[in-house]
Amino acid sequence: MTIPKVFLDILIEYAKDSREVCGFLSGKNDRVFSLFVITNMAKSRDRFRMAEEEVVSALHLMESEGEDLLAIWHSHPGGRAEPSLVDIREHSFPEAIAIIVSGSSIAGFSLKNEKILEIDLDWGGIDCE
Ligand SMILES: [Zn+2]
Secondary structure (H helix, E strand, O other): OEEEHHHHHHHHHHOOOOOOOEEEEEEEOOEEEEEEEEOEOOOOOOOOOEOHHHHHHHHHHHHHOOOEEEEEEEEOOOOOOOOOHHHHHHOOOOOOEEEEEEOOEEEEEEOHHHOOEEEOOEEEEOOOO
């Protein structure tokens, strides 16, 4: 998956929060064009629950832009950049990958059918306007 380099800096900046932060990446054909930040209703250090209204409006916006949901990202404050058991069990968009940010580490995983498969993230994507 190709992602604009500027998004890497943004995700690492958000992940400095002591609680989990989360959002979406959308685009077309494995190329990410848009980044969404969604409120974590769980306000927890080890759990996230996306604000439903924001999820709905983000998905609408993607659709109107002709983009697909490509990834769900969230942070692991003090944890590792790998999916937890909860992440695997509660991954709600099987076609999207999970991107996990911990400090300056960031990694992507397919969690389809509760199987973990690491996905290559290429941060050389064009910068969005
Ligand atoms: Zn997690």
